[in-house]
Amino acid sequence: MTKNKFFVIATVMTILVLVIGVNFANAASLASKLKGRILLQVESKGEAWYIYPGNFKKYYLGKPADALDVMKKLGLGAKHETIIKYTVFPKGLWGKILLDVDDMGKAYYIYPVNGKGYYLGKPADALEVMRTLGLGITNANLATITSSDAAAPEVSVAPADSSTDTVELIKSKYSCAVCKSNEKCVAGKCTAIALEHKNVCGNFVCEEGESYDGKVAKSVGGTQCALDCSAPCTGEYCNSYAQIECACDEYDALAERHGCIASAKKCGNCGAMEKLFDSVLTIQTDVIKCLSDYFQYKPARVLYKVFYNPGEPCQSKSGCKGNEGGAAGPDYIMFPTINGFHQYGQILPIKASEVTADVHETTHYFLYQMLHGIPSWFHEAIAIQTNERLNCVSSQQSWGDYYLYEKEKGIGGINMADGNYLTYDYYRKLKKGQVSLSSKEKEDHYLTGTIFVMGLKDDYKCGFNCVKDIVIKLREKEQTNCMFGIGENCSVVNYGTTWGMFWLGNGDKEGGELAANKLIKATVEEVVGKSVEPLFDLLNIKY
Numbered sequence: 001m002t003k004n005k006f007f008v009i010a011t012v013m014t015i016l017v018l019v020i021g022v023n024f025a026n027a028a029s030l031a032s033k034l035k036g037r038i039l040l041q042v043e044s045k046g047e048a049w050y051i052y053p054g055n056f057k058k059y060y061l062g063k064p065a066d067a068l069d070v071m072k073k074l075g076l077g078a079k080h081e082t083i084i085k086y087t088v089f090p091k092g093l094w095g096k097i098l099l100d101v102d103d104m105g106k107a108y109y110i111y112p113v114n115g116k117g118y119y120l121g122k123p124a125d126a127l128e129v130m131r132t133l134g135l136g137i138t139n140a141n142l143a144t145i146t147s148s149d150a151a152a153p154e155v156s157v158a159p160a161d162s163s164t165d166t167v168e169l170i171k172s173k174y175s176c177a178v179c180k181s182n183e184k185c186v187a188g189k190c191t192a193i194a195l196e197h198k199n200v201c202g203n204f205v206c207e208e209g210e211s212y213d214g215k216v217a218k219s220v221g222g223t224q225c226a227l228d229c230s231a232p233c234t235g236e237y238c239n240s241y242a243q244i245e246c247a248c249d250e251y252d253a254l255a256e257r258h259g260c261i262a263s264a265k266k267c268g269n270c271g272a273m274e275k276l277f278d279s280v281l282t283i284q285t286d287v288i289k290c291l292s293d294y295f296q297y298k299p300a301r302v303l304y305k306v307f308y309n310p311g312e313p314c315q316s317k318s319g320c321k322g323n324e325g326g327a328a329g330p331d332y333i334m335f336p337t338i339n340g341f342h343q344y345g346q347i348l349p350i351k352a353s354e355v356t357a358d359v360h361e362t363t364h365y366f367l368y369q370m371l372h373g374i375p376s377w378f379h380e381a382i383a384i385q386t387n388e389r390l391n392c393v394s395s396q397q398s399w400g401d402y403y404l405y406e407k408e409k410g411i412g413g414i415n416m417a418d419g420n421y422l423t424y425d426y427y428r429k430l431k432k433g434q435v436s437l438s439s440k441e442k443e444d445h446y447l448t449g450t451i452f453v454m455g456l457k458d459d460y461k462c463g464f465n466c467v468k469d470i471v472i473k474l475r476e477k478e479q480t481n482c483m484f485g486i487g488e489n490c491s492v493v494n495y496g497t498t499w500g501m502f503w504l505g506n507g508d509k510e511g512g513e514l515a516a517n518k519l520i521k522a523t524v525e526e527v528v529g530k531s532v533e534p535l536f537d538l539l540n541i542k543y
């Protein structure tokens, strides 16, 4: 049996390239702009509405007492120390309601304009916050935002789904914020861990003799350590989080690694597209900060290599959604072309406001850096759930991820071979044997990952916070395995002249993917507190 190795240098890349040209919904964009805001109907009696950032729908707040109830229902549990820690909260929490789980569920509204928290206290306090921080809106504009009321008409191509919003979810145990690379979060505190073997690529610390120059390697070879070390800034679109660079001069090396480039024309330069690199840098920097807050991990500088590979001009008068996705590895993220909205007749975004954020591929990069070699289905599970559930910046696609159907009706929940949409109802039918996956669907990492995430939420109360805990726990294990160097269980391997990655928790041994699945299963069970065998078996994930 051939060993499965995915090299740092010539790695198996996770690829998601979707080019979709459909009409852009203005209503969705207004709702996404106003997410987390409290709106006051100025042309009526000043009725208050709240745009819930989780689904971009409006919730009627009614009387002050009702308002507090509604807001609490939509709140997220948070530890007291988290609530008192911030003056300005992390971007991912802007517009949300936090409930202090250690103090009788006291509610705080994180005002999305300045990121500060406002105590909602008694109904009268809630009223005061609504009046002070609320934003006036016309009836016409308000009408374009979908209502949370089930009776309200909804634009929907997918069947109505039984909501999982009411599932009470497991609260996160982690509250360390970002620790240094040679520390781990122990009981809420960043605690130094002793590195038994220094100068090892993959022990999470960039040490003497390790470096990474940021260039795409043509093939396996070289001794660079992209796992621990940041590449230096080589261009003007660079900061301590990210660099955006035109990758035309690396065409040959890129084409060797990515099929989607190999079929494209060679480019000499990025032309007019380069004018937008500044906004790409701003957006992706915010995404990286937001992902760092979520995963409590700051990776080496993320290199975004943008290639010039535009598709057909947009044929729709109201514009096209354009691209989403690219490819990610442990050393860089590649976009075939800049991601964003295209105006009629345009092949690319032309204005800064049209550029859209990437969360999916950037999550893959985080996972490579945090966990080294994890199976593709798990890679996609985490990238898809993060893209769907983590609201980092307003320039994110409002519908979240195409696969997971939670955020917005209309888009999300893909069409299955049997004509059904992938919804929570579909998942429940799958469990009962009322529907089944085709053989092709069974092999699809995106589907396996998505259904895994749905199953965790529906049957194990394991949502956004719990998924994060699974990743953080896995990282702790990998960190422990690798602090002793590249011994038995660290999934980094030195192939003589090349640093590569091996399956998580397995070292350079046979049966790597099964062992990685087994470790993931055990970790999920630690977090959710019961066996997840039925879910693994349903999805045919071997362990």
Ligand SMILES: [Zn+2]
Residues within 6 Å of the ligand: 014, 015, 016, 360, 361, 364, 379, 380, 383
């Ligand atoms: Zn992916």
